[in-house]
Amino acid sequence: MEKRRLGRTELMVTPISFGALPMQRCTMEEAGEVLKAALDAGINFIDTARAYTDSEEKIGRHIANRRSEYYLATKSMARTKEAMAKDIDISLATMKTEYIDLYQIHNVKVEQDWAAVMAPGGALEALKEARAAGKIRHIGITGHNIDLLVKAVKTGEFSTVQVPFNCVEQGAMKELFPLAKSLDVGIIVMKPLGGGLISNVDLALRFILEQDGLVAIPGMDRLEHIEQNLAPTKDFKPLSAEERAKLSAEAAELGPNFCRRCGYCVPCAVGIDIPQMFIFHLQYTRYDMKTAIPERYKGLKVKASECIECGECEARCPYNLPIRERLKQVAKDLG
Template structure:
């Protein structure tokens, strides 16, 4: 399989690599099947996070014996030095490895967070010390705030930047991608399939791969996802005019303000499965499933109408979605 250089890390990685967020939905046994199938297929870059519940543990259980076959990336929401140092050690233990190839700041979206990370006693100090000690090899940053990511890349402190990019969210290509290339910062594309909501998988991934300086990490939690996601890398061809039009039409139908199923909004204080509510509502409206979806909705233990409007979910959402208002709409439409 083709490899792409991940910026100044020097890592030659598969252009379609492994996003491990959905692995937390697998049982321990299922996770082993998926992770090893990905390795067997040639994928050599795996991205996870402390926030993905037991994802790191599953990687440690099933992949530690094949450590020489892949590059390992994880990330932490810690913002101060002590918390970040603790998280690095937790990641090393969970994934049963002596080193992590790339450790990233996870979802940095606010000025206050950025200032805390970069200030004396901030989390950057911990990662620099971890790098000096050989615990990690590179430092990266992830997020959805393009202005903040541009500022981060300009500091020279980061080997990689991870950002959402797909046929709906194309903003990163305007300034961030060329800037990163000029400074030899590797670009990791999250949400290349819009959190799984873009139907034309082949077209969506080819759209991303047309940008030859990026690596995409679609989420995978089933073995069949691996073959499907790797298909565009075989005899790769850019999108033609007809394919571009088809993908553009789908992007317009989705709009820019939709749930990507990242799960950062959870857990809900009253137990509402927030992403599931939005997926059901999207299916109800987009696919005109006016009978089947309300029937499925009736079987849910906790419904959208039970939202207490505390707002905790909105504070955690990286896309700043108006979740409380949307819950009202779900309750109104689905019963």
């Protein structure tokens, strides 16, 4: 499979690599099958996070013995030096590895995060010490706030930047991508399938692949995802005008403000499974599943109508979605 150079890290990685966020939805056994199949298919870059519950553990359990076959990236939400140093050691132990190729500061969302990370005693200091000690090889940053990522890339401290990019979210094209390329910062694309909501995988991934130098990490938690996601890399063809129009039509239908199922908003104060609410609602409205969805919804322990409007979830949503308002709509339609 083609390999792309991940900026100044010099890592040569598969342009469609492995996003390990959905690993947390698999059983331990299923995770092993998917991870091993991904390596067997030639994928050589895996991106996970401390925040993805047991995703690191599953990687350590199943593919630590094949460590030479893949580059490993993880990330932490820690903002202080002490907390980041602790998380790096936990990642190393959990994934049973002596080094991590890329350790990223996870989801720098607001100015306070950025200030904390960069301050004396901030997370960046721990990452630099870990790099000097050989525990990690490169330092990266991830987020959804393009202005903050531009600021981060300009410091020269980061070898990679990870940002959402797909047919619906193209904000990074304007300034971030050209800047990163000019400074030789590797670009990792999260949410290439809009969190699984862009239905035409082939078109969505070819849209990414036709951009020079990008490395996408679609989430994979089933064996069929591997074949589906790698298919566009074989005999790659840029999008035709007709295909581009088809993708744009889907993007227009989704609009920019849809739930990407990232799960940052949970846990909810009263136990509402927020992403699941939005999935049900989308299936009910967009896919016209007017009988099956109300049936499944009825079986949920905590319903949208039980939201107490505390707002805690909205503060954590990287897309600033009006979750409370949306839940009211879910409650209206589904009860």
